[in-house]
Amino acid sequence: MASQNISLTRYLVEQQRVDGLIPGQLRLLLEVVARACKRISLSVNKGALGGVLGTAGSENVQGEVQKKLDIIANEVLIEANEWGGHLAAMASEEMDSIYVVPNRYPQGEYLLMFDPLDGSSNIDVNVSIGTIFSVLKKPDDHPGVQEADFLQAGCKQVAAGYCLYGPQTVLVLTVGDGVAMFTLDREQGSFILTTDKMEIPADTKEFAINMSNMRHWDAPVKRYIDECLAGKDGPRGKDFNMRWIASMVTDVHRILTRGGVFMYPWDKREPEKPGKLRLMYEANPMAWLVEQAGGAATNGRQRILDIQPGKLHERVSVVLGSKNEVERVTQYHLEA
Ligand code: AHM
Numbered sequence: 001m002a003s004q005n006i007s008l009t010r011y012l013v014e015q016q017r018v019d020g021l022i023p024g025q026l027r028l029l030l031e032v033v034a035r036a037c038k039r040i041s042l043s044v045n046k047g048a049l050g051g052v053l054g055t056a057g058s059e060n061v062q063g064e065v066q067k068k069l070d071i072i073a074n075e076v077l078i079e080a081n082e083w084g085g086h087l088a089a090m091a092s093e094e095m096d097s098i099y100v101v102p103n104r105y106p107q108g109e110y111l112l113m114f115d116p117l118d119g120s121s122n123i124d125v126n127v128s129i130g131t132i133f134s135v136l137k138k139p140d141d142h143p144g145v146q147e148a149d150f151l152q153a154g155c156k157q158v159a160a161g162y163c164l165y166g167p168q169t170v171l172v173l174t175v176g177d178g179v180a181m182f183t184l185d186r187e188q189g190s191f192i193l194t195t196d197k198m199e200i201p202a203d204t205k206e207f208a209i210n211m212s213n214m215r216h217w218d219a220p221v222k223r224y225i226d227e228c229l230a231g232k233d234g235p236r237g238k239d240f241n242m243r244w245i246a247s248m249v250t251d252v253h254r255i256l257t258r259g260g261v262f263m264y265p266w267d268k269r270e271p272e273k274p275g276k277l278r279l280m281y282e283a284n285p286m287a288w289l290v291e292q293a294g295g296a297a298t299n300g301r302q303r304i305l306d307i308q309p310g311k312l313h314e315r316v317s318v319v320l321g322s323k324n325e326v327e328r329v330t331q332y333h334l335e336a
């Protein structure tokens with residue numbers, strides 16, 4: 001598919017019509033998600049002028065302070081998606097339990113999950129943030145919808161992506177046929193295909209991890225980073241560079257663009273938690289995008305997309321990006 005002047009709408013229509021990859025209902029659902037992201041992008045861009053910065057004075061189910069924009073983005077996604085007839089329910093990092101589509105609207109067959117605004121700590125300092133989303137099919141063996149319907153492994157996703165609000169607003173999407181990137185053309189008001197197939201190189205010299213947690217890490221993570229830091233005189237025989245944006249969406253976008261490895265591992269600060277990041281809203285959609293671009297994603301031992309979730313807000317340790325590096329980190333864990 002040539003990448004000139006192909007709108008997201010046309011891309012999705014062609015995925016449906018030419019390749020038969022997505023049903024019409026899923027296409028329409030993705031269009032609505034993209035429209036919601038455009039609205040969130042406008043609020044993000046207004047910043048202080050729109051009175052949207054700062055905290056909202058509330059906490060989410062995970063005990064994290066909510067920013068005004070976290071709540072605005074969550075509301076925009078719900079309002080945009082609840083009436084279309086494509087969805088049965090939604091779940092969000094910012095909501096305690098699932099949001100069932102009100103019965104004044106038709107019930108659809110899909111389930112939508114999102115982190116409405118990832119990288120919340122960067123909102124007020126004007127650093128890139130984003131919306132991450134994932135779509136599952138509702139099991140059709142029973143009427144209605146319940147929380148257990150969401151507890152499907154990431155390999156069951158039918159669409160996943162994110163919208164990054166940075167110097168440009170870009171939407172990155174997979175429906176299982178590679179990863180495509182669209183850039184928001186503000187004059188046209190539409191997302192235009194700018195990269196047809198994103199590909200992550202198998203090797204890299206760049207890692208992303210919050211180094212301030214080093215003293216809390218497990219031995220395999222410490223070993224991997226120590227070897228990177230040893231540079232060209234160490235066992236890796238090359239110098240490594242480090243980046244840490246503290247917005248997973250932005251770190252993953254860099255990796256999809258030029259390679260690298262991203263880690264948010266389990267650590268000893270909260271030993272009972274498997275990790276900081278959320279399986280359903282962050283790890284699963286990013287893991288599928290990364291795999292679709294030729295990379296790999298594990299929790300240090302197991303492929304993320306094979307993990308059977310036990311609860312909606314489940315957390316997970318994350319290692320993703322360039323394939324050979326992810327395999328190396330995983331190997332270090334399995335040998336330990
Ligand atoms: P959020 O969804 O509340 O923004 O939290 C997730 C974010 C990730 O985007 C990022 O990788 C990580 O938290 C940064 O954590 P830390 O501040 O511990 O480095």
Ligand code: MG
Nearest residue numbers: 115118119282
């Ligand atoms: Mg997040």
